[in-house]
Amino acid sequence: MAEHDLIEAPNVSAQKNAGTKSAAVTIGGRKLTIEEVVAIAHHRAPVALSADPAWRARIQRGADFLRRHLASGATVYGVNTGYGDACVVDVPMELVEALPLQLTRYHGCGMGQYLDDAQTLAVIAARLNSLAYGFSGVRPVLLERLADLINHRVLPRIPSEGSVGASGDLTPLSYVAAALAGERDVMFEDSLRNVREVWTELGHEPLTLAPKEGLALMNGTAVMTGLACLAFARADHLTRLTARLTALSTVALDGRAAHFDAMLFEVKPHAGQAEAAAWIRDDLSGRDDTPGHRLQDRYSIRCAPHVIGVARDALSWVRRDIENELNSANDNPLIDPDNERVLHGGNFYGGHIAFAMDSLKVAVANLADLMDRQLALLVDVNFNNGLPRNLSGAAPARAAINHGFKAVQISSSAWTAEALKNTLPASVFSRSTEAHNQDKVSMGTIAARDCLRVLELTEQVAAAHTLATVQAARLRLKIDSTTPVPAPLQAFIDSVTAQSPFVDEDRALESDLRALTARIAACDLLDDYRGGPNA
Template sequence: MAEHDLNVREGAQAALAVEPVVIGNRRLTIEDVVEIARQRASVALSDDAAWRARIERGAEFLRKRLADGATVYGVNTGYGDACVVGVPPELVEALPLQLTRYHGCGMGRYLEPAETLAVIAARLNSLAHGYSGVRGVLLERLADLINRRILPRIPAEGSVGASGDLTPLSYVAAALVGEREVLFEGRLRDAQDVWAELGHVPLTLAPKEGLALMNGTAVMTGLACLAFARADHLTRLAARLTALCTVALDGRAAHFDALIFDAKPHAGQAEAAAWIRADLAGRDDTSGQRLQDRYSIRCAPHVIGVARDALTWVRRDIENELNSANDNPLIDPDGERVLHGGNFYGGHIAFAMDALKTAVANLADLMDRQLALIVDDKFNNGLPRNLSGATAERAPINHGFKAVQISSSAWTAEALKLTMPASVFSRSTEAHNQDKVSMGTIAARDCLRVLELTEQVAAAHTLAAVQGMRLRLAATQTATVPAPLSGFAERVTAVSAFVGEDRPLEADLRALTALIADCGLAGDVGSGG
């Protein structure tokens, strides 16, 4: 715990040392959210006077509507199917707190700190569009959660992804009003005590603010931002490992000739092929042992390319959702209207996450097949059985990467099993008011699990591919390794040394998987490095 405390403090200090991400009156990118989530950036509300005035004008218009006796859903009515129930004026102020409390029924694992920060950033940005009728002070307190690293303990399960991520977002609202537990400076604390320590009184929610905080797509969208970044990194890593396997298998670089991909012009596969080609620059194909390498090598750009092309429209949909007002009702301070609609519906994120997890699972399958090739002495063109690095005398009792390949197969199978789309499993709920729902948050969580499994496969494959390359160099004195692959192998070896005698590799795999999940292993692929 002491080490975790130190990491939290260092992360907060690092975030405050860089240029903050400005919220309000501008469009956020996935990268903005990822930087916030990884504690590499703080946030700052825009100092644009017109934007700030518009925020307050929305809150004032809502107050005026209530004073005029208008009926506004969730402000002076019950919630959901209870929209037909009027709330007496003397209870209107109490209603938001009731909403946060009865939704405190989440289950499952708690979101990780990075996930929690991504969620808060997504909710803050949505409310900052000025269509939610919230006060500026609410936005400031959300910014405080990020900048002070006051992290609500958000259970991952309990949202159907329409009418928003109500239950998980209730934990964000509860933290603001000083209820439930938060993670602060590495320890679980009562939210009220943390606010007191920081010199703040817990927020009293204005009539629509509980609903505005909870009735939106921030959980699925924040998680989707993180999923996008990790998937992008895995495509680059899969390309690099394909190049590494080509060297280890004494394969042919000609499979990645640009003309092949000009003849079938999918942009993503051409991009993947270009990365592999750059990693193999200068390689001589004359020593290749097969005229055509097996599909998992030769067709790798075609597999990776599907994910690359999917990422283009996945980015579009995530960033549109991120930069939307997605609660209900919307408050139009300029036209002075209250609009009851369904922007809380998370269908675009649901479909994007269902598609992305399938593309990522295919990367797991690709890497697992490449791993199976290089460990098998029937197919690896002369490398030792299971990539054992043992001496001839010790070889009979050494088994190298045999168990690693078995584990990789298990992780791949689980990833493939999880590709069942969540978005088609709508369940009518809440007295058939929420009778068609998106399941977007479940899709996002599924995608993150597929990513986690695929990163484990990638870690196993990375260790094996570097081992295979080193064994090929030892066996072929004239072989050379292109500089990008040599530098990559050195970085991997710093985490996990060459496997001569058998040893447990769990710690190596965990360290490398963490590096991959943090998008820290293939950073130079596609960037000219």
């Protein structure tokens, strides 16, 4: 049976229900979606290996063929040779069994912050799905133990720094391989534990890695791909939130809904900006289109769909590339169990993820810049069309000593500047490594980490903008109680106000900002937000 015969359509129901507790995500014989990886990462779904006997038999055939091939005296890179530049070094048969564990050990040199729980689970899910594709020559038991890591929340401590993105994510993935083999520490039930003890508690012995299994676990793009899945979901949510805040800013500034007329976007037919404009138009439904204070609102309002639209259109191809990588065999060499061939190649190269993440971080940073410019309009009495200075809600007698959102706007500007600074592409900084064997590398994991940092900063800007825009809308209603506030925007105002009350007297807003940023990062600030391709 050919591999393409085993691949089914994505699990659409899992995509639509990724935000709720769902049944196990099936691994093997079908394509995995970004939303399913996110559900696994955020503890909303366990995993289950496919029960299809044909799929299971194919996995076993790959491992069996590799054993026979080695027994015949064949040479297979990384199985009975050294690694990388040492591929010219033959490994005696009596040492072949020891080689996989050696690989995990010498790559135990990662540095930087450890991946958090969600990131770790996303990485394991990505690696499991790639190996389940059936071209890696691993045993079914290896896939079972990877599933155990996910389902029992046995989380290797994976340092975030040390991968150049080809030959895959070797150093960070060595921590996954080592955990399966009973080495290094893991997080289990909120405690740092020796992994060998954890396996004993779960009724398993640590795995003795079979030939190529260490390399199969480590030589792939799972770290950058897992992180990319999480980045995609957060960016998707941010585009919707930025559109909502644009609509609310239009109300607060007494601006014009006419800027989002459908005809404008029919005659410049970029799908993403039409989608963003439709969101804003729906949020402003029922608002009078007659001019407010200006015939044309400033660019950060009027051109918001065009800015958001770039991100929306980018997300369409970013999804394609992430899910292609997610559903690929990306280690080396590949083991073809159907035609009994060993294929030496470069599928570990993370160029598509690198470029996707470099591009996405630019699109996201532009959202930060857009929201920061809208916030600057709201706080400035020269541009906010009659709102109080710095959106202060103080009574007139106390106005002289209250400064409202002045410092929040300064902080937002700082976060925006840092986000923009981090848009320098990582993928152009290839470095020749490992005795010029790895002489062109992707830097995909650095790009993915950069993208997550840009997202973090942009979510902070979004939190600041959310608090300020809700404050501004409430102040507008104080000035003119007849100001129309469409139902979706009123519901949004009420939701935010329940968490962060109206600022009448100055108070420290750090805790409000942190709580709101956490909601934004978790993609649950918008009650009507639904992640996925049909959002």
